[in-house]
Amino acid sequence: MTKETIKKKNFGRWSKQVGWKYLVAAIMIVYAIFPILYILSTSLTDMGGIENKTLFGQFYLGNYRDLLASKSYPYRTWLWNTFFIASLTAIISVFISACAAFAFSRLRFKGRRPGLLALILVQMFPSVLGLVAVYGILSALTDYIPAIGLGTKWGLILVYLGGSLGAGTYLMYGFFNTVPKELDEAAKIDGATHTQIYFQIILRLVSPILAVMGLLSFIGTSSDYVLASIVFNKSSQYTIAVGLGTLISDPFSKNWALFSAGAIIAATPIVILFISLQRYIVSGLTGGAVKG
Amino acid sequence: MFTKNRKAGLYTGGQPSLRGTLIKIAILGLIDAGLVFVIMLLVAKHAWTMVVVLSIIGLAVNFIYLRQGGLPAKYLAPGVILLLIFQIYVVLFSGYISTTNYGSLHNGSYEEALDAIKQSAYAPIEGSIDYELKVAEAKDKSLLFIATDFESGKTFVGGSNYSKYPFREVTAADGLVKDSYGAVTGLKGATILTDDQITDRSVEVTSTKVPMGPNIEVDGFLSTTDAFTAQHYSYQYIFNEKDQTIKRISDGVIFVADGSRGFFSNPEDGEILSEVGWKVNIGLRNFTRIFNDEQLRGPLIGIVIWTFLFAFLTVISTFILGLGLALLLNDSRIKGLKILRAFLILPYAFPAFLSAYVWKGMFATENGFINRSILGLDNSQGIHWLTETGPARAAVLLVNLWLGFPYMFLISTGALQAIPSDLSEAAGIDGAGPWKIFRLIKLPLLLVSLAPLLIASFAYNFNNFTIIYLVTGGGPILDPTLKITAGGTDILITFVYRIAFGGAGGADYGLASAFSILIFAIIGSISFFSFRRTKALEEVTA
Numbered sequence: 001m002t003k004e005t006i007k008k009k010n011f012g013r014w015s016k017q018v019g020w021k022y023l024v025a026a027i028m029i030v031y032a033i034f035p036i037l038y039i040l041s042t043s044l045t046d047m048g049g050i051e052n053k054t055l056f057g058q059f060y061l062g063n064y065r066d067l068l069a070s071k072s073y074p075y076r077t078w079l080w081n082t083f084f085i086a087s088l089t090a091i092i093s094v095f096i097s098a099c100a101a102f103a104f105s106r107l108r109f110k111g112r113r114p115g116l117l118a119l120i121l122v123q124m125f126p127s128v129l130g131l132v133a134v135y136g137i138l139s140a141l142t143d144y145i146p147a148i149g150l151g152t153k154w155g156l157i158l159v160y161l162g163g164s165l166g167a168g169t170y171l172m173y174g175f176f177n178t179v180p181k182e183l184d185e186a187a188k189i190d191g192a193t194h195t196q197i198y199f200q201i202i203l204r205l206v207s208p209i210l211a212v213m214g215l216l217s218f219i220g221t222s223s224d225y226v227l228a229s230i231v232f233n234k235s236s237q238y239t240i241a242v243g244l245g246t247l248i249s250d251p252f253s254k255n256w257a258l259f260s261a262g263a264i265i266a267a268t269p270i271v272i273l274f275i276s277l278q279r280y281i282v283s284g285l286t287g288g289a290v291k292g
Numbered sequence: 293m294f295t296k297n298r299k300a301g302l303y304t305g306g307q308p309s310l311r312g313t314l315i316k317i318a319i320l321g322l323i324d325a326g327l328v329f330v331i332m333l334l335v336a337k338h339a340w341t342m343v344v345v346l347s348i349i350g351l352a353v354n355f356i357y358l359r360q361g362g363l364p365a366k367y368l369a370p371g372v373i374l375l376l377i378f379q380i381y382v383v384l385f386s387g388y389i390s391t392t393n394y395g396s397l398h399n400g401s402y403e404e405a406l407d408a409i410k411q412s413a414y415a416p417i418e419g420s421i422d423y424e425l426k427v428a429e430a431k432d433k434s435l436l437f438i439a440t441d442f443e444s445g446k447t448f449v450g451g452s453n454y455s456k457y458p459f460r461e462v463t464a465a466d467g468l469v470k471d472s473y474g475a476v477t478g479l480k481g482a483t484i485l486t487d488d489q490i491t492d493r494s495v496e497v498t499s500t501k502v503p504m505g506p507n508i509e510v511d512g513f514l515s516t517t518d519a520f521t522a523q524h525y526s527y528q529y530i531f532n533e534k535d536q537t538i539k540r541i542s543d544g545v546i547f548v549a550d551g552s553r554g555f556f557s558n559p560e561d562g563e564i565l566s567e568v569g570w571k572v573n574i575g576l577r578n579f580t581r582i583f584n585d586e587q588l589r590g591p592l593i594g595i596v597i598w599t600f601l602f603a604f605l606t607v608i609s610t611f612i613l614g615l616g617l618a619l620l621l622n623d624s625r626i627k628g629l630k631i632l633r634a635f636l637i638l639p640y641a642f643p644a645f646l647s648a649y650v651w652k653g654m655f656a657t658e659n660g661f662i663n664r665s666i667l668g669l670d671n672s673q674g675i676h677w678l679t680e681t682g683p684a685r686a687a688v689l690l691v692n693l694w695l696g697f698p699y700m701f702l703i704s705t706g707a708l709q710a711i712p713s714d715l716s717e718a719a720g721i722d723g724a725g726p727w728k729i730f731r732l733i734k735l736p737l738l739l740v741s742l743a744p745l746l747i748a749s750f751a752y753n754f755n756n757f758t759i760i761y762l763v764t765g766g767g768p769i770l771d772p773t774l775k776i777t778a779g780g781t782d783i784l785i786t787f788v789y790r791i792a793f794g795g796a797g798g799a800d801y802g803l804a805s806a807f808s809i810l811i812f813a814i815i816g817s818i819s820f821f822s823f824r825r826t827k828a829l830e831e832v833t834a
Contacts, residue, residue, distance in 0.1 A: 018625045028617060029635045035694070036638060038661055039650045096371045103367035112364075122379050124816050125386075126755040128785055129808035132394075132792060132801045133385035137377070144339045145330055162378020165371050193308050194363060223643045225758060241645045245762075248649060256653060263646045274641035275634045278702070 043260035063261035075262055077236055078243040082266075085153050085239060086222040089160045090214040096161070097168035098210060102198055104169070105176035106184065116173070123166025128226050134159055135230055156231045160221050168213060175209045176202065212280040219270055240266045320357055324350065349373060383812070390578055390805035396798040398554045398569045405570035409538070409556065410531060412566070416523040417512065423448075424475065425522040427490055427497055428482035430457065435493075436482050437502045437514055438462075439522050440474070447476060450514070454503040459514075490519050501525070529565065538565055578806035591770065591778030591787075598685070599783040603753040606692045607746055613693065614700025615738070619730070622708050640698035648762035651691045652678070655763075679768050681780030688763055688781050692753065699749075707741045708734065747822045751815050755785045766790060776800075784811055 037055055046060045067075045103109075104116055127134075135150075138159070142149025149155050183205075184197045192201075203210070225241045232238055238246070240262070247259045274281060327350040334343045353373075356365045392398075398405075423439035428449075430436050436457060440447045447468060451457030462468045467480025478484065490497055497519050504524065505511025512526035529547075530539045538547045538556050547556040547565040554572035556565040582588060617636065621629060639647065654661040655677035663674040677687045715737075716729045724732070760766055766779035766786040776791055784807070792804030 018623065021620050021623060021626060024620055025617075025632050025636070029632065031694070032636050032639050032698070035647065035650050035654060036642060038654060039646075096374065099367040100371040103364045107364045107367070109364040115368075119375075121816055121820075122375070122383065124751065124819060125379065125383050125808075125812050126757070126785060126815075128755070128757045128789055129804075129811065130379075130382035130386060131789075132389060132805065133382040134378070136385065137381070140342075144334055144337055144342055158374070159378055162374045162382075165375050166379065169371060191307075193312065195308075195312055198367075219643065223645045223758075225645050225762065244646070244649065248653070259649065263650065267642050267646055270643055271638065271641040275637065278634075278637060278641075 039260045039263055042257055043264050045257055047257060063257045064265070067258050067261050067265075070258075072235075073243065073247060073258070074236055075243065075265075078238050078240050079266070081153065081237065082222045082239040082241075085157055085160070085228075086218045089157050089164065089221045090217040092157070093161050093164045093168055093217050094210050094214045097165055097172050097213070098203065098206075099198075100165070100169040101172035101176050102202060104173045106181070106202075116170070119166045119170055123163075123170070127163050131226065131230060134227070138231060150231055151233065151237055152231075153237075156228060159227055159231070160224070164217055164220070168217065172206075172209070172213060175206050179205050208280060212277065215273060215277065216281065219274070222270070316357065320354065323353065386805040386808050389801050390809050391573055391575055392571055392802045393554050393569070393574050393578075393800075394571050394802045394805075395800040397567055398571045398802075400570060402549065402570045405554075405568055406531070408568045409529070409566050412568075413529045413531070414512075414525045414527045417526050420524040423514065423522040423524075425516055425520055426476045426484050427516075427519055428479065428484045429489075430482060435496060435500050437500070437516070437522055438476050438479055438482065438484070439514055440476055442474065445474065449479065449482070450502045450504070452500050452502055454506060454508070458506075459502060459504045494519070540565070574802070578803050579810075581803065582806060582810070587774055588776060591774070591776075591782075595778055595782050595784060595787050598781070599754060602685075602689070602692075602783055603750050603756075605689055606696060606753045606756075607750050609689065609693045610696035610700045610749075611704075611746060613697040614702075615704040617697070617701045618704035618708055622705060636701060637698040639694050640696075640702075644695055645758055645762060647695055648691065648759055651687070651694075652763050655687050678764055681768060681770070684764050684768060684781045688760060691763055692756070692759055695759070696749070696753075703742060703745055704738065707738050710741065711737050744823060747819060751819050754783070754815055754818075755811070756783070757785045757789065760786045761789070 041055045041057070043063055044056070044060055045058045046062055067073065104112060138150045138155050141155060142151070146152070147154060148158060179202060183201055184192075187197050187201055222239065223241060224239075225245065228239045229242045229245070232242060235243070235246070244259055244262050244266070247255045247262065327346060331343055331346050331350075334346065353369060356362060356369050421441055421443065423441055426438040426440075428436040428438055430451060434451055434453065434457070436449055436451050438447060438449050447462055447470075448459060449457070449462050450459030462479065467478075468476065469478035471477050476484070485493070498515075498517055500515065501508070502514040502522075503511060504513055509527050509530050512524055514522045515525050516522040526541075528541055530541060531537075532539065536549055539545070540547065545558055545563075547558055550557040550559075551572055552574070553564075554569040554574075556569075557563060558565075582592070621632065626632070655663075657663060657674045657676050657679065658671045660674070660677070662677070663669045664671075667675070669675065675683050677683045711734060715733055719729045719733055760781055760783055764779070764781045766782035766789075768780050769777050770780055771777065778787060779790075782790070788804050788807040788811070791800050791807065793799055
């Protein structure tokens with residue numbers, strides 16, 4: 001047998017055992033990315049409507065320029081609103097959930113188990129179904145404490161906080177349980193107070209998880225459409241989700257390319273963060289159910 | 293000392309430091325200052341309920357953080373307060389609303405409804421003439437209407453206070469001056485307003501009613517909408533203050549306030565006077581309506597089946613695709629796995645609401661990317677992805693498959709790697725083929741760890757409002773003649789949203805809340821029982 005035939009034979013075996021996997025993966029990758037390629041290429045056309053037929057037939061940056069300069073669609077304000085609301089919600093909700101999770105994980109008190117059960121149950125009430133009540137609370141606040149009423153960022157942040165605590169606390173409770181209790185016992189014997197144990201030992205140990213939970217909360221909040229759309233009614237108050245919706249709400253509008261540009265700008269940082277932190281995110285999502 | 297601490301619990305360790313105490317006092321002080329400020333504002337606005345709520349919160353917070361011990365409360369308080377206001381209260385409020393008829397037709401108190409009915413109790417008399425109007429002002433600044441009937445040439449004057457400025461005909465003898473076209477230019481005792489003055493007092497002008505006789509309910513009144521012409525209005529209903537009834541003038545029927553329905557209705561045949569009603573407690577009638585109302589039951593059965601189907605098919609399709617990929621790529625011989633994986637999870641990383649919009653655009657019948665570029669169909673033969681029930685259902689399932697398979701891929705990969713490899717090796721030595729190993733060893737183990745996540749995914753998709761709402765809006769509408777319209781891709785939650793926030797029959801918050809409670813019960817019990825089962829499963833196999 002010559003070297004050539006050995007190589008050929010090896011290649012044949014390789015393609016039978018491994019090579020076809022690349023082929024299937026390639027097909028799946030095409031399925032996974034073609035909508036994103038479509039929106040990216042649409043954002044680079046000067047057609048305006050949805051009639052973009054070929055991928056990357058054009059390279060036109062005008063949509064990005066127009067969108068960032070637009071007066072009728074204050075995109076930069078939307079970006080800022082979204083960033084402000086989502087990051088504050090993420091930071092505050094992670095902190096509050098961590099406090100509650102610490103209590104559930106480390107302290108023993110009456111009503112601990114029913115409390116946990118109630119948390120799981122209450123967060124199953126879908127936020128869309130509570131819209132009437134949420135609207136009622138906010139419009140009452142508008143009359144008396146306008147700073148946190150309808151049309152304000154803080155009002156929406158409070159609503160998000162109320163909604164995110166249940167799930168957040170429960171997930172974090174799982175992670176806190178994985179931190180060995182012997183650590184805090186040792187610290188306690190050394191004379192540490194509960195605040196020292198909490199802030200300087202536990203929170204530091206779970207800080208990667210806190211970051212991931214914060215990121216997940218950020219993504220979730222910035223993607224919300226329904227609550228934001230009932231709280232805000234002025235273009236300058238919109239978040240990205242609501243604002244981009246108004247851009248294409250008219251079916252005959254020629255804003256499709258503008259929308260595409262807006263979508264690409266808004267999605268890029270989130271996609272990059274997500275992909276680079278995917279390992280942690282998966283563990284955050286599964287709540288320790290799967291040890292990957 | 294040590295034993296005392298042990299008794300008090302694990303977390304009463306060392307003495308609090310001075311710095312910590314100072315920080316605590318400073319933060320509490322700031323919160324108290326803010327609360328006191330807001331409470332003072334609220335007192336000034338007489339918002340007593342809020343004053344009470346905030347005072348209780350304030351006192352509780354101070355009590356919790358100032359006393360010694362009670363450690364759990366110190367960590368739970370911030371979360372519990374927010375949860376109480378924005379989750380528990382919301383659930384309870386929805387429960388309360390579900391026992392009322394609250395909605396766009398019943399959105400206020402009895403008094404508000406009565407005011408609204410009184411406002412609409414009159415209408416211009418059909419076929420009556422338009423008077424040429426001059427708005428003037430009497431010496432006491434009250435408004436006078438000088439109205440000229442051009443056909444007869446007669447001119448009348450009157451004010452809203454009939455006893456002071458009765459409606460009467462005026463002639464030149466009363467000091468009436470007209471120009472050559474017959475338009476009034478002056479009247480003794482009255483100053484005709486300029487256009488600017490009318491603009492300044494426009495609300496007053498358009499709300500003025502000038503009685504055309506001593507009894508306004510019988511004789512009607514003059515009113516204007518544009519300040520240049522005036523019409524003769526008459527009352528259609530008369531409200532009787534004493535026994536709170538309303539009489540319809542045209543046929544003399546008496547309507548009484550029906551406290552069980554929140555309408556003014558004719559006690560004999562149940563006819564309602566006006567669509568405008570008020571909020572009343574109707575007990576469990578919203579719930580019985582869900583099961584008994586013919587108009588509701590028909591579409592509802594279809595929607596419930598589709599909701600379960602949608603959630604189930606989504607979980608199954610994403611799980612099969614994701615698990616397949618995970619099995620495929622769980623192979624150390626494959627190079628560049630990290631890059632492949634990054635591409636494969638792109639749909640998951642891309643914000644879902646944007647994906648929904650993008651797919652909606654791609655599914656457009658005319659010029660849509662899918663019809664034209666992928667299927668090669670021109671506009672006339674294009675599939676109606678979003679406007680026909682069958683294709684629309686396929687479309688939302690396809691979108692959800694695209695959105696969901698990367699998640700299943702990720703968690704399946706994690707679970708696969710957690711399965712000890714010696715299990716499948718041992719099975720291989722015993723002569724089991726790859727399919728047998730997968731079916732008898734890997735899959736059961738996978739299901740134990742993934743079942744809770746699959747259930748959670750089912751529960752999530754059961755209420756996956758965003759995708760349905762943003763891609764199809766629940767449409768296409770099946771029967772537009774129904775009072776409550778249902779769409780072909782409507783799942784329960786989008787259907788409820790349409791009941792609550794519009795649709796042909798107007799908003800019906802009461803009915804929507806009743807649905808919400810039912811959905812909550814369904815999804816809560818499904819999750820509860822299946823989690824319990826999976827826990828049992830885990831304990832058996834462990």
